[in-house]
Amino acid sequence: MLKKLKNLFSYFKKNEILVIDFSNDAIKAIVVKKEGEKVVVLAKAEAHRPRTAGRALQIEDVSELLENLKKYPKRVVLVSSEVKFLSGELPISPDMKISSDKLREAVRWEAQPYLDFSVSEGLFGCQLQKNSSSVKKGFSKEINKSQKTTPVFITAISKEEYSYLKDVCKRCGLILEGIYAGETAFAYSVNCLSGTKAKRVILNFKRNSIAGALLNSGSPVVFQSAPFDAVEKLVSELAAGAEKITEVIITGSQDERVEGVINRLKRSLRFSIRQWRPQADIFGYQVKNFPRISPRFAACAGAVLQELNISHKNKLAISDRISLVKLLKLKIHILPLIAVGIVVVGILSHYLYIKSSFWQDSLSIKKLEIERNELKANMSILKGLKFEIKDSCKKRRYIKEVLPARHRALLGLFDGITGEIPGDIILDKISQDSANTFFLEGSGLSAGSITAFVGSLERLAVSREARLESINEKKADVGDANLFLYKFRIRVDLE
Numbered sequence: 001m002l003k004k005l006k007n008l009f010s011y012f013k014k015n016e017i018l019v020i021d022f023s024n025d026a027i028k029a030i031v032v033k034k035e036g037e038k039v040v041v042l043a044k045a046e047a048h049r050p051r052t053a054g055r056a057l058q059i060e061d062v063s064e065l066l067e068n069l070k071k072y073p074k075r076v077v078l079v080s081s082e083v084k085f086l087s088g089e090l091p092i093s094p095d096m097k098i099s100s101d102k103l104r105e106a107v108r109w110e111a112q113p114y115l116d117f118s119v120s121e122g123l124f125g126c127q128l129q130k131n132s133s134s135v136k137k138g139f140s141k142e143i144n145k146s147q148k149t150t151p152v153f154i155t156a157i158s159k160e161e162y163s164y165l166k167d168v169c170k171r172c173g174l175i176l177e178g179i180y181a182g183e184t185a186f187a188y189s190v191n192c193l194s195g196t197k198a199k200r201v202i203l204n205f206k207r208n209s210i211a212g213a214l215l216n217s218g219s220p221v222v223f224q225s226a227p228f229d230a231v232e233k234l235v236s237e238l239a240a241g242a243e244k245i246t247e248v249i250i251t252g253s254q255d256e257r258v259e260g261v262i263n264r265l266k267r268s269l270r271f272s273i274r275q276w277r278p279q280a281d282i283f284g285y286q287v288k289n290f291p292r293i294s295p296r297f298a299a300c301a302g303a304v305l306q307e308l309n310i311s312h313k314n315k316l317a318i319s320d321r322i323s324l325v326k327l328l329k330l331k332i333h334i335l336p337l338i339a340v341g342i343v344v345v346g347i348l349s350h351y352l353y354i355k356s357s358f359w360q361d362s363l364s365i366k367k368l369e370i371e372r373n374e375l376k377a378n379m380s381i382l383k384g385l386k387f388e389i390k391d392s393c394k395k396r397r398y399i400k401e402v403l404p405a406r407h408r409a410l411l412g413l414f415d416g417i418t419g420e421i422p423g424d425i426i427l428d429k430i431s432q433d434s435a436n437t438f439f440l441e442g443s444g445l446s447a448g449s450i451t452a453f454v455g456s457l458e459r460l461a462v463s464r465e466a467r468l469e470s471i472n473e474k475k476a477d478v479g480d481a482n483l484f485l486y487k488f489r490i491r492v493d494l495e
Contacts, residue, residue, distance in 0.1 A: 016042075017307055018072045018174070019300045020065065021079035022057050023182035024206055024253055029065045030293070030300045031072050034308045039301075041293060045069045057165060062172045076174040077307050078165060079299045083181035083318060084156045086111050087223045089149040090128070096148075107154055117158040125155040125318040127184075153223075155181045157318050166320070178317030180303045182206075183223055186251050187213040188316075189276065189302035199245050201238045201271070203231070204298070205252035205261070214238045231261050232268050239271070247272040251298035406435065409494040412462035413438065420456035422449040433491075439469070440490040447471060450488050457492055465493040 016033045031043040045068035047061060057080070066072060090106045092098055098106075107126045108119040115122060129151035157179060169176040186204040200215040212234050214222035226234035239245045248271050250262060266273050276295040293301070306315035417440070421427065427442040440457075444450045450471060458466035469489040 015308075016073045016075075017177070017304070018069075018076045019079065019303050019307070020057075020062065020076060021182075021185065021297070021299045021303070022061065023079050023081040023185070023299060024296075026253075026296065027057075027061050027065060028297055028300055029069060029072075030297060030304070031069060032304045032308070039304055039308065043069045043071065044293065044297065046296070057168055059168050059171055062168060062174070066172060074173065074175050075177050076169055077177050077303050077317065078169075078179045079182060079185045079303050080157075080165070080179050081182050082157060082161050082165075083179055084111070084115060085181040085183040085223070086114055086154040086156070088152055088154060090152050091148070092150050093148040094128075094150045096150075107152065110152070111154045111156050115156060117160075121159050122156050123159055123162055123318050123320055125316050127153045127316050129153065153184060153316060155184060155316055155318050159320070162318070162320060176319075177307070177321075178315075178319040180299075180306070180317050182299055183211055183213070184306075184316040185299035185302040186211070187215070187223070187302065188305055189251065189298040190215060190249055200247055200249055201235055201245055202249045202251060202276075203235070205250065205254075205258045207253070210234060210261075212238050228257065228261060231265060235265065235269060235271070245271050247274060249274060249276050251276040251295045254294065254296060406494070409436075409462040410438075412460060413492065413494060416457060416460040416462070420453065420460075422453055424449050425453055436464075436494045438492045438494070440492065441488070443474075443485045443487050445485065447486055450486055454490055457490065462494050463492055464495050465491075467491055 015035075016031070018029060018031050021028045027047045029045045030041055033040045033042055045065045047064045047068070057078070088110045090103075090110060092106065103126070104124065107124050108122075111124065112119050162179065165179065166176045182204065187202060190200065190202055202213050202215055204211045209225055209227055210231050211223070211225045213224075222238055224234060224238055235248060248265065248269070250258075250273065252258075254275075262273060276298045303317075307317065309315075417427070417430075422444070424445040425442055426444070427440060429439075429441040431439045431441070433439060444453075450468065454466050454468050457463055460466075467490070469491045471486055471488045474485055474487050
């Protein structure tokens, strides 16, 4: 029973998920599994699409990826350029406790000037920052703590676009868990650096632009973007927000144009420049049965780390799902009904469990009864076979031992009769009464000869006893003479 409950609740644990990134030219997907504090890549796929594609994500794109992956979970997280990302400030103190409703209103008010849809038609996500620097409208800005403002990362997407992407996933048999912005995905792909306090700049190369972020203690604090021609200026402005930059990490697209920019950066900047390496940049990362994950998958990795709660508990994904606690707060008047429903469901489940147990027990009893009847039938057959075997043994012994002895005794009797019978005695009939008893019937001229004949039969070796059963005198016509004959009946018992 405990094992069944464990399996039931393990369904709700997010230990395996599919991530699809379509924030750039190519659509990328990875299937990951959480093992403790490690991420194991189980599969990956990539599909290149034409730049003239209409919507950001098509059903054909997802179908092609899933076909390449072959095996994947139903839960999916997306990384999309359709999600708007803003790095701003909220007019609240960092130490101030604020309700979720007030925080949501403050986030909407801050993001409204930069959206192409009304706040009532959008879905939002936010993450409050404790860092002292942020970027708003593309320029660095120091935050004065005395102004009682808090840096915040805001993500937003229209409900219409979210519904479209959700429908695309549903048509492909997937369940959409949430959507990340490209910035909040790639920036967090280098945020588990074993507690190091080194400052790094991470660059994400897109089709026509470059997005950059300043990482302080493994977390992004400054975001900025620029065209390809201004990459040196972008890195310099990001580096200006920190005392010392140790290195620049490259993620995103990998083509000849990107290689040219990287070579130009190496010649003009004093920083160490390298490509994103998951084994080095993400503490606890493992690749299982797959080749090296390229920098193009950095955004997927960043979404994974947030979604599986490995790096940040407060993730920046946007979702239209309502948490159970929030739903209960909205529907607090139905809590008694829910409690009663839970009790009823518990009682009904217990009743069904007991009934199922009784049903299984009754089936077991019926099965045992059938087996018992079959066993009884087999026992009866076995008993009959034993009787037949015993009878066959008796018959075999009779044929092998008793019958030959009786044959010998009978032959001895016949031999004695022919040898000992007097001349005045005529035998009329010899009959067998039992196995060892014979009767001799005949007639004689005198009683003495009959008596002598009985004595000679009793002295035979095969004879146990011989006695005269009856004798009668009878007149008989023999030719012209009238004689008196004695009719007799002798019993002979053989050995």
